[in-house]
Amino acid sequence: MVLGWHGIMLSVDGVTKRHGCRAVLSDVTFEALPGRVTGFLGPNGAGKSCTLRILLGLDRPTAGTALIAGRAYRSLRNPLRTVGSMLDGSGAHRSRTARNHLTWVARSNGISKRRVNEVLEQAGLADTGRTRVGRFSLGMGQRLGLATALLGEPAALVLDEPMNGLDPEGIRWLRGLLRAQADAGGTVLLSSHLMSEVAEIADDLVVISAGSVVAAGPLAQVTAGYDTLEDAFFALTATTPEGEGR
Known part of the structure; x- marks a missing residue:
């Protein structure tokens, strides 16, 4: 994998979001x-999606500030x-083919058309490039969605639930990627x-609960004293009223 450049840090500093x-x-x-x-964990409604949307300039x-290599996404x-990011699945219109979707995204960001074939192959979609997304x-x-995130050979990836719907082979592929x-x-x-x-x-790990970070640090540090990550997660988020934040 060839990265465009190294040293990208994603930083979220004092971010507060209020609705009324x-x-x-x-x-x-x-x-x-x-x-x-970095694993970003939290119960449903804890504020994970909102945080990622702010980091990616969608909200x-x-x-506070959310920066990518010291700059706002915008x-x-x-x-x-x-x-590269994936927040809501592929983000492609159902009537487009996979190849057409990737081609216009590449063109919009000044990315070589050769990357379309490369990421279709990388994502295991080489034989379905002409298939409409609705199928x-x-x-x-x-x-x-992952192929789209990889198009620009980015040095940073921001992915929200990328393993949803993947079979065991797909999960193994993504883990390696x-x-x-x-x-x-x-x-x-x-x-x-x-x-x-x-x-x-x-x-x-970063663990968020009810819109606030309740733990952050190396995996071993966050899970110290617990048998599993799952045990640590439930202990850290136990007082969170389900459904707060989004």
């Missing part, structure tokens, strides 16, 4: 470092060359509910 009188996020602060996979914080030129299974849609990204000096921020997979691949 309700705080969705409260002073959220953490970093995702190059050369490491604005009430206070200020990045051809951002897919710096950070894709959930797993194929996830693979297309993310490990290779980090080992090559890239930065990976991974949100997932699959504790066993996060425990196997993550170097660092």
Whole structure:
């Protein structure tokens, strides 16, 4: 894997998000470092998606900053060359083919058309490039979303539930991909509910509950004193009213 450049740090500093009188996020602060996979965990509604949307310039914080290599996402030129992301599956229109979707995304970010074939192959979609997205299974849609994230050969990846719908072979492929990204000096921020997979691949953890960070640090530090990551997660989030934040 060839990265565009090294040393990208993702930083979220004092991010607060309010909707009227309700705080969705409260002073959220953490970093995702190059050369490491950072697992981003929290119950449904804890504020994970909101945090990632702010980091990727899809929403604005009430206070605080979320930066990619020291810059706001909106200020990045051809951002897919710096950070690849997947928040809502493939993001492709159902009437488009996988190849057409990737081609227009590549063109919009000044990415060589050759990358379309490369990422279709990398994501295991080489034989389905001319298939309309509406005919894709959930797993194929996830693979297309990952192919889109990889188009610009970015040094950072931000992925929300990328393993949803993948079969065991797909999960194994993704695990290897993310490990290779980090080992090559890239930065990976991974949100997932699959504790066993996060425990196997993550170097660092950030745990968010009711819109606030309740734990952050190396995997061994966050899970110290617990038998499993799952045990640590439930203990750390036990007082969270389910459904707060989003």
